[in-house]
Amino acid sequence: MSFRTRLCDLLDIEYPVIQGGMAWLATSSLAAAVSEAGGLGVVGAGNAPPEVVQKEIREVKERTARPFGVNVMLLSPYVKEVMEVVLRERVPVVTTGAGNPGIYLPALKEVGCKVIPVVPGVSLARRLERQGVDAVIAEGTESGGHIGETSTMALVPQVVDAVRIPVIAAGGIADGRGIVAALALGASGVQMGTRFVVSKECPAHPNYKAMIIKAGDHDTVVTGRVTGHPVRVIKNRLAREMLRLEAEGISAEEFEKLGTGKYPLAAIHGDVEQGSVLSGQIAGMIKAEESVANIFSDLVRDVEKTLKELALFLDGQRER
Numbered sequence: 001m002s003f004r005t006r007l008c009d010l011l012d013i014e015y016p017v018i019q020g021g022m023a024w025l026a027t028s029s030l031a032a033a034v035s036e037a038g039g040l041g042v043v044g045a046g047n048a049p050p051e052v053v054q055k056e057i058r059e060v061k062e063r064t065a066r067p068f069g070v071n072v073m074l075l076s077p078y079v080k081e082v083m084e085v086v087l088r089e090r091v092p093v094v095t096t097g098a099g100n101p102g103i104y105l106p107a108l109k110e111v112g113c114k115v116i117p118v119v120p121g122v123s124l125a126r127r128l129e130r131q132g133v134d135a136v137i138a139e140g141t142e143s144g145g146h147i148g149e150t151s152t153m154a155l156v157p158q159v160v161d162a163v164r165i166p167v168i169a170a171g172g173i174a175d176g177r178g179i180v181a182a183l184a185l186g187a188s189g190v191q192m193g194t195r196f197v198v199s200k201e202c203p204a205h206p207n208y209k210a211m212i213i214k215a216g217d218h219d220t221v222v223t224g225r226v227t228g229h230p231v232r233v234i235k236n237r238l239a240r241e242m243l244r245l246e247a248e249g250i251s252a253e254e255f256e257k258l259g260t261g262k263y264p265l266a267a268i269h270g271d272v273e274q275g276s277v278l279s280g281q282i283a284g285m286i287k288a289e290e291s292v293a294n295i296f297s298d299l300v301r302d303v304e305k306t307l308k309e310l311a312l313f314l315d316g317q318r319e320r
Contacts, residue, residue, distance in 0.1 A: 003179075003303055007166045007189035010134060011093060011114060012067050014038030017179070017299065018116075018137070018168060020193025021071020021095055022145070022278070023047065024267050025204050028056045032063030033201040033292035042069040042095060050081035057089045067092040069116075074099030087111055095137065098146065100124070102131045118170070120148030121155070122162045129163045136163065137191050140171030144194050144232050144280035147171075147222065153185070160186030174282040176302020180310070194280040200291045205270035208277060211236070215283035224259065227252045231259075234277040238262060 007016045017039035019031065023046025031041030041064070043056045053070065060068050070091050072082055075098040083104050086094055094101075094108060096117045101108075108115050114134040119125045125136045138159040140152025148155075152171040160167045169182035170191035182190045196202060198209045215234050223242040224231045233239050242258065250258075259276065266275025290298070 003183075003300075005166075005183070005188045007135065007168065010166060011040055013040050015296065015300070016168075016183075016189030017296075018042065018069070018095070018189060018191040019196050020170070020191055021045070021069070021097075022193055022197065023073065024264050025197055025202055026071065027203055028059035028063060029203065030196060030199065030201045030292070031056075031068050032060050033199070034196065035060075035064045035066040035068045037292050037296040039296065040067060040069055040093060042071050042093075044071045045076065045078075045082050046073055047076045047078065048082075049078050050085045053082050054085045054089065057085065057091060061089075069093030069095055069114075071095045071097065072101070073097050074101060083107075086113070100128065100131075101133070102128070105132055116168065119159065121150065122158050125159045125163050125167075129165050133165065135166040135168060135188070137168040137170050138187070139191070140169075141222075141232075142172030142281040143170055144220075144283075145278045147230055147232050152182075156182065156185040156187050172280060172282055174280075174285045176299050176304070177306050178282075179299065179303055180306045194282055195286060195295060196292065197279070198286050198289050199295060200289060204267050205272075207270035207272045208267050209289055211266075211272045211277050212279050212283045212286055213288065215279065215286075217281070217284040220279055220281050220283060224255065226250060226255050231276070231278065232280065234272075234279045234283060236275075236277060237273040238276060 005016045015038045019034040019042050021042040021044035023044045026044030031043045034041035045053045090111050093114045116135045117128050118137040118139050138156045140155050141147045156169045166188035168189045168191050169187035173190045174195045179190050197204050198212050220232050221235050222230045222232050226246050262276040265271050266277045
């Protein structure tokens, strides 16, 4: 079954599903697998230097001829150099986080790149539309990693009503039911991160994946509100210590030092007690590691099943 939307036409993809650009984990192997399966795979640049990002981009090109993207963190110390790599390599799509990509838009548009920023609210979405971005990702607080405060259910329809460009829903989406719900809210597609972390093609440490699989519906917490950049993680020894220190009034500077290096400690090195296990609230829905191809098969089947059930419900309402 195909469920094409205008996002598919914009990005030349089969399914309106974008993979989150998680730093350290959204590598060429994961991005290429998602693109090959019909979605948009995304390389996460994070704080990586430009030569690393260039290597990942070229490896994606070797693995797939389909469209892919790069997520550029605008707070990265290498953001200008990474953007230069993106331009040289003529990356088809760029997603951005932690800021406004406006100063880079003219050059990106000149090489035909589609630009899709992540937004936490309506005002930024409107401003970015005026600046000429191609779509926006409305990311709810259910997401893993850095988050805003508004839920996906409340945020997406407000952004959809505020702009004319396609809106991609993110946060709390892991299956076909979530995709159908996002489309019902007016979104043209979805972005998923945590679901793809627990894929065979993702290089996350087995302990990290196991932590997500083991998690239940109440096992994520938000730390770092003191810094102004809150982060959703799975509860562990580090998270409990961070919450305790925040309650005791730790300064933002001290908190930042405490958190430095803790994400790769968990994601790459496997210390899931002293490291930060970034995960969305949908962790409780993920029961096993699967290949990306199987994940897409599940998504398509779930969408079809959900739409059939809704059609039966509507038919029943008409008969009353």
